[in-house]
Amino acid sequence: MSATVDDRLWSAVGDPTRRRMLDLLLADGGGTATTLSGQLPVTRQAVAKHLGVLDRAGLVHGTPSGRERRYEVDEAQLARAVAQLSAVGAAWDARLHRIKRIAEAIRQRRD
Amino acid sequence: MSATVDDRLWSAVGDPTRRRMLDLLLADGGGTATTLSGQLPVTRQAVAKHLGVLDRAGLVHGTPSGRERRYEVDEAQLARAVAQLSAVGAAWDARLHRIKRIAEAIRQRRD
DNA sequence: GCCACACGCAACCTCTGGTTGCTCGAACTG
DNA sequence: CAGTTCGAGCAACCAGAGGTTGCGTGTGGC
Numbered sequence: 242m243s244a245t246v247d248d249r250l251w252s253a254v255g256d257p258t259r260r261r262m263l264d265l266l267l268a269d270g271g272g273t274a275t276t277l278s279g280q281l282p283v284t285r286q287a288v289a290k291h292l293g294v295l296d297r298a299g300l301v302h303g304t305p306s307g308r309e310r311r312y313e314v315d316e317a318q319l320a321r322a323v324a325q326l327s328a329v330g331a332a333w334d335a336r337l338h339r340i341k342r343i344a345e346a347i348r349q350r351r352d
Numbered sequence: 353m354s355a356t357v358d359d360r361l362w363s364a365v366g367d368p369t370r371r372r373m374l375d376l377l378l379a380d381g382g383g384t385a386t387t388l389s390g391q392l393p394v395t396r397q398a399v400a401k402h403l404g405v406l407d408r409a410g411l412v413h414g415t416p417s418g419r420e421r422r423y424e425v426d427e428a429q430l431a432r433a434v435a436q437l438s439a440v441g442a443a444w445d446a447r448l449h450r451i452k453r454i455a456e457a458i459r460q461r462r463d
Numbered sequence: 464g465c466c467a468c469a470c471g472c473a474a475c476c477t478c479t480g481g482t483t484g485c486t487c488g489a490a491c492t493g
Numbered sequence: 494c495a496g497t498t499c500g501a502g503c504a505a506c507c508a509g510a511g512g513t514t515g516c517g518t519g520t521g522g523c
Binding site: 252320 | 362371433441444447
Binding site: 256258284286287290291294309 | 521
């Protein structure tokens with residue numbers, strides 16, 4: 242089951258734009274709403290909202306620095322999110338394999 | 353990068369209700385909008401809409417049977433979705449590890 | 464001191480997940 | 494066969510999220 246999944250984390254990571262933002266933040270070692278919006282097909286304001294979501298999910302952490310606000314990925318929390326992704330994947334995978342085994346057993350019996 | 357991800361598949365699987373629906377369909381070996389809505393905290397109509405989304409993503413396949421419409425999971429397509437989940441997870445994982453290695457290298461050098 | 468830049472806030476639009484209310488058609492039951 | 498029931502399929506509506514434009518404000522560089 243995917244009952245143990247933290248919906249806040251998952252839905253934070255579920256949005257394609259936010260996934261790309263995490264990619265970019267990881268690649269560049271952090272960034273601001275403005276620098277990110279330059280690398281994305283959305284406006285700075287949209288990026289700022291997403292950063293808010295990621296912040297509330299604990300995936301990034303923003304610190305004001307002069308007139309800008311620099312965000313960095315919280316690696317531990319992202320690692321948790323990755324773990325949950327693979328947990329759900331593994332659960333489905335297991336179920337698919339179980340089904341496949343059963344199907345093969347039935348086929349064997351029928352032949 | 354998560355650029356190779358099929359957004360249709362991902363967003364189909366991104367919704368928590370749809371994930372639970374896939375769980376239930378796998379566990380019971382199929383179901384109808386009505387049977388699923390009995391196991392979920394949403395109405396039949398909401399379930400029907402989700403089944404439409406899953407159907408368009410190719411994750412389930414519905415066949416009319418008398419007055420009801422039975423849906424079953426397309427296992428191959430779900431396997432593809434699982435593969436994409438783990439691909440994204442693996443990408444982030446790799447990046448996190450790389451960052452950790454670099455951080456440790458810097459720490460070493462500083463000591 | 465002035466200008467430019469980055470941010471934050473507010474209004475607005477659209478799509479999606481969800482609801483209620485209705486009709487229609489198939490199936491069971493007398 | 495007639496009537497009822499049950500499942501599906503609209504349609505209208507509501508709330509929230511992703512996105513936009515527009516505007517005010519504070520900080521930093523010249």
